[in-house]
Amino acid sequence: MKVVTAALVGALLTAPAALAQTPPADPFIWLEDIDSPRAMAWVEAQNAKSLARLEGDARYQTFLTEGRAIFTATDRVPKPDFRAGGVDNFWQDATNTHGVWRHTSLASYRTAAPAWEVTLDIDKLAKAEGRNWFWKGATCLKPDETLCLVRLSNGGGDAVELREFDTSTKTFVEGGFRSPEGKQGAEWIDRDTLVAWREWTAGEVTASGYANVVKILKRSGEAVEIFRGEKSDVWANASVLRGEGGKTDGVLIQRGLTFFESDYSLYFDGRLTPIALPKKAEFKAYVDGRMIFTLQEAWNGFGSGALIAYDPKDLAAKPVLVFQPGPRQAIQSVTDTKGLLAVELLEDVKGAVDVYDLKNGKWTARRLALPKGETLSIISTSGKDDQLFVGAEGFLTPSSLWLADGATGKAQKLKSLPARFDASKDQVDQFWATSSDGTKIPYFVVRPKAAKLDGSIPTIMYGYGGFEVAKPPIYIPEMGKIWLERGGAYVIANIRGGGEFGPAWHQSVLREKRQLAFDDFAAVARDLEARKITSPRRLGIYGRSNGGVLTTVSMTQHPELWNAVVVESPLVDMLRYHKLSAGASWIGEYGDPDVPADHEFIAKYDGYLNLKPGQTYPEPYVTTNTRDDRVHPGHARKFAAKMEALGYPYLYFENTFGGHSNDADPEMNAKRWARHYVYLAQKLMD
Numbered sequence: 001m002k003v004v005t006a007a008l009v010g011a012l013l014t015a016p017a018a019l020a021q022t023p024p025a026d027p028f029i030w031l032e033d034i035d036s037p038r039a040m041a042w043v044e045a046q047n048a049k050s051l052a053r054l055e056g057d058a059r060y061q062t063f064l065t066e067g068r069a070i071f072t073a074t075d076r077v078p079k080p081d082f083r084a085g086g087v088d089n090f091w092q093d094a095t096n097t098h099g100v101w102r103h104t105s106l107a108s109y110r111t112a113a114p115a116w117e118v119t120l121d122i123d124k125l126a127k128a129e130g131r132n133w134f135w136k137g138a139t140c141l142k143p144d145e146t147l148c149l150v151r152l153s154n155g156g157g158d159a160v161e162l163r164e165f166d167t168s169t170k171t172f173v174e175g176g177f178r179s180p181e182g183k184q185g186a187e188w189i190d191r192d193t194l195v196a197w198r199e200w201t202a203g204e205v206t207a208s209g210y211a212n213v214v215k216i217l218k219r220s221g222e223a224v225e226i227f228r229g230e231k232s233d234v235w236a237n238a239s240v241l242r243g244e245g246g247k248t249d250g251v252l253i254q255r256g257l258t259f260f261e262s263d264y265s266l267y268f269d270g271r272l273t274p275i276a277l278p279k280k281a282e283f284k285a286y287v288d289g290r291m292i293f294t295l296q297e298a299w300n301g302f303g304s305g306a307l308i309a310y311d312p313k314d315l316a317a318k319p320v321l322v323f324q325p326g327p328r329q330a331i332q333s334v335t336d337t338k339g340l341l342a343v344e345l346l347e348d349v350k351g352a353v354d355v356y357d358l359k360n361g362k363w364t365a366r367r368l369a370l371p372k373g374e375t376l377s378i379i380s381t382s383g384k385d386d387q388l389f390v391g392a393e394g395f396l397t398p399s400s401l402w403l404a405d406g407a408t409g410k411a412q413k414l415k416s417l418p419a420r421f422d423a424s425k426d427q428v429d430q431f432w433a434t435s436s437d438g439t440k441i442p443y444f445v446v447r448p449k450a451a452k453l454d455g456s457i458p459t460i461m462y463g464y465g466g467f468e469v470a471k472p473p474i475y476i477p478e479m480g481k482i483w484l485e486r487g488g489a490y491v492i493a494n495i496r497g498g499g500e501f502g503p504a505w506h507q508s509v510l511r512e513k514r515q516l517a518f519d520d521f522a523a524v525a526r527d528l529e530a531r532k533i534t535s536p537r538r539l540g541i542y543g544r545s546n547g548g549v550l551t552t553v554s555m556t557q558h559p560e561l562w563n564a565v566v567v568e569s570p571l572v573d574m575l576r577y578h579k580l581s582a583g584a585s586w587i588g589e590y591g592d593p594d595v596p597a598d599h600e601f602i603a604k605y606d607g608y609l610n611l612k613p614g615q616t617y618p619e620p621y622v623t624t625n626t627r628d629d630r631v632h633p634g635h636a637r638k639f640a641a642k643m644e645a646l647g648y649p650y651l652y653f654e655n656t657f658g659g660h661s662n663d664a665d666p667e668m669n670a671k672r673w674a675r676h677y678v679y680l681a682q683k684l685m686d
Contacts, residue, residue: 028641032580032634034626039637043626046640046652050621053651054675063482063677067670068094070420070477077401077415080109080389082382084145084167089116090135097665098122099135103167110403110414119167120150132657134664136160140167141188142383143246149177149186149194156659157629158582159183177219183210183629187240192219195226195238195251208585210235214253226267227253234259234585238267241286241312250312252283252291258588259467260296266312275315276300280503284334287341288358289313292322294331296468296503305502307331307343309363322356322363330502332470333378337386340406344378349430349442349472349500351376353390355406366409370402375472393475395446395490396423421480425449428473433527436519439496439508443524444473445533447489455535458684459489461525461562465497465517466546466589468506482677486685489533495520497546511591512601518553525561540564540684542676545631545660546589548572552607552639555617564683565620566676569628569662572635573608575599580632608635611642619649621679623662623672630660651679 031039054060072094081088087109092099100123102116126133136151146168151160162184164176177194179186183205184198197211200223206212212229214236229236234256241249250268257263261279265272280296290309298304300318307322323343325331333344341356341363353368353376370376371392379389379401386406393399398419404411427449432440451457460483464471471492479490494500496509497517509517521541528534539562543551548570555565575593577583591598603609611617620643624636633654640652653675658664662672 026576026638027645028638031637031641032632034633040626042641043637043654047654050651050653050675054653054678057678057682059681060674060678063674064670066481067478067673068667070481071666071670075418077399077417078109078114079379080401081380082384082387082389083140085384087114088119091116092666094667096121096123097667098126098133101135101138119170120165122152125152132156134659138165139187141191141246142242145383147173147188147191149188153659154181155627155657156625156661156664157627158659159629162186177217185211185237186217187238189216189240189248189251193217195240196223197235197237206231206233206235206584208234208582210256210582210585212236212255214238226251226272227255227265229255233257239283239286241291243286243289249286249289252286254283256585259585260588266315268312273315275310285336285341287336288339290320290358292334292336292341293319294334296507304504305329305331307334309358320361320363323354323365325502328501330470330499330505332499335378335381335388337381337388337406338383340386342378342381342388342406344376346470346472346500349444349470349494350374351392351472353378353404355386355409366406368404368406368409369411370404371397371400375474393473395428395444395473395475396426396480397475398477399475417475417477420477421485423480423484426480426484431527431531433493433520433523435496435516435523437516439516439520441493441495441520441523442500443491443493443527445489445491445528446484447533448484448487451487451489453532455529455532456538457489457534458487458538458680459491459528459534459540460564460680460684461491461493461521461528461539461541462547463493463495463521463524463541463543463550464545464547465493465495465509465520465550466506467497468499468503469546470494470499472500478673478677482673483680486681488680488685491524491528493521493524495524495550510589511598514590514601515605518550518557518605521550521554522558522561525558536561537563538684540566540680542566542568542680544568544570544662546571548631548635549574549590549607551620553605553610555620556607556610556612556615557605559615559617563618564680565618566679567620567622567636567639569624569631569660570622570635570639571631572639574602574606575609577635580634581628582630583632608639608642611639611646613646615648617643617648619651619683621651621653621676623653623655623675625658625660625662626654626656627658628660628662 078089086105101120104114108114134153134156138148138150140148148165150165161181162179164173186194186196194217196217197214214227215223217223239252243249253265255263264275278299281293285292295306305325308319310319330346343354345352356363374392374394377391381388390402398417400416402411429445551567622640624633643650663669
């Protein structure tokens with residue numbers, strides 16, 4: 001085999017951006033062949049080296065024991081989902097690592113020890129069928145909600161198999177609806193009819209690997225195409241508009257032009273009618289005979305971020321404003337109960353939930369009586385009445401579950417997670433750093449009250465900054481137990497690209513403006529140092545997925561700011577990301593490397609390209625998952641391989657199942673975090 005020298009790697013992978021149309025050869029492209037013997041042999045050798053160091057550390061077993069106790073605890077709050085007049089829950093523990101789908105009555109769920117009845121045991125199913133099945137949820141036919149389409153993933157990836165399941169008999173329906181593994185979806189129209197989107201024939205998918213053909217599928221097997229997008233689209237899918245008594249009022253078709261831009265049309269009585277909307281609009285709910293959308297851009301007199309309502313029976317009429325967020329507000333999620341609209345908000349990165357009722361053509365709001373100053377998340381809403389489950393949590397406040405009544409605005413605390421760590425010695429502060437263009441960037445610091453502000457606190461800084469995903473305060477039991485209790489600090493940097501302050505916060509760093517998000521992150525690090533909370537010697541960063549872009553760029557642009565870098569399930573090779581797995585769907589976020597102008601600005605920050613010889617980089621810990629079918633494992637593999645060729649120290653580990661989330665199995669998850677914290681302790685506490 002030809003030897004790849006550091007000099008050669010430097011020459012090949014740091015070529016100027018002018019070579020956009022003839023990119024340099026990539027000596028590690030063979031690592032993109034996910035399951036090839038050569039690639040897997042490399043993975044096994046890397047894993048062995050990393051496990052020897054991380055699991056060989058004296059702290060590993062302690063961290064693993066503490067993490068396992070958290071992830072498999074039986075006193076966790078069982079996450080509820082309204083169904084069939086009662087409550088569903090999917091539960092995993094030390095005995096049920098793949099999990100059980102189970103059901104109880106609402107009255108029983110209210111008690112300290114609900115009487116659960118197992119609906120489907122995924123561990124037993126996996127064993128019986130010889131497949132590595134993981135649960136991905138179920139879609140059930142209203143109003144009875146006993147006939148369901150179950151989604152199963154073999155290995156934990158995004159691709160699923162759909163199967164019809166009868167919860168009243170607890171069996172898969174013989175001869176029922178079933179489709180082979182793929183990135184797909186379906187919704188019920190009636191008990192004998194689905195609207196479905198999938199790869200109907202081989203290769204009938206978009207460049208991103210998603211379905212773009214939607215059909216009405218009968219139980220007989222008859223399939224009638226109602227929509228077909230273009231190969232260049234990101235995806236196509238459908239939502240059934242279900243009215244009173246479960247009646248179907250039409251099917252809403254979404255054609256995803258880019259990750260953030262869509263065309264919508266209404267299919268009813270065999271006709272497809274376009275809906276007048278801007279490209280940056282998102283369907284959220286259907287209630288009171290109204291389709292509810294959020295607008296990610298100003299349009300037709302409505303401001304960016306607005307929540308609007310459309311009457312499907314009168315598409316020619318102008319939609320009605322439901323709610324316009326203020327400059328420090330952001331809508332996080334929107335859902336419906338039987339007759340109300342529930343809106344989850346952030347206000348200065350703190351939570352609130354409002355419900356809206358349509359009366360005499362106008363929407364009136366009521367705020368639910370829920371904890372103030374905490375992050376609030378709508379977990380499930382009832383289609384039988386106006387009740388909803390809401391979760392509340394903070395950095396030092398264990399997660400609690402509330403049952404709210406949208407009709408009255410009242411809420412009752414039902415359950416709470418026991419404290420998993422001693423938070424009495426810690427405090428939370430919100431500060432603001434100044435970025436390179438003068439923008440103020442909020443961030444939270446969780447640290448020991450008694451710690452001296454002399455730059456010595458071992459600190460983990462987390463960032464994401466993409467896809468309009470906000471990162472408000474959350475209760476992280478394993479972080480509190482393993483890190484805070486040992487004197488560490490934790491930081492969430494609410495950098496631009498997220499959704500903390502609505503669409504504008506996200507859109508301000510898209511494409512050619514992406515460098516500003518990286519500048520935001522560096523500004524927070526410098527602000528932490530200026531406040532003497534920590535110092536580069538004691539500061540580590542963690543990011544996964546889009547956060548892997550952030551951490552690898554931060555490592556190559558500002559190696560002087562941190563001493564530890566955790567890069568998990570990452571995007572890294574930004575000049576090839578659009579050719580790997582679902583990467584083409586994110587061109588709206590990052591740009592298209594095949595377009596010379598886009599190639600030029602991407603190449604300036606690309607962490608893989610800009611990893612160069614003769615630098616002083618912190619030793620990173622790079623980790624991914626073989627079965628990640630969203631972000632290709634080749635990103636992480638190639639970054640580590642290039643570090644190795646350049647002679648830099650690094651650690652690499654790859655789980656062989658679990659998918660993009662990398663947490664499908666609680667035991668695997670406990671080991672994952674034990675390794676993370678061993679690495680961070682070695683770099684920041686030792």
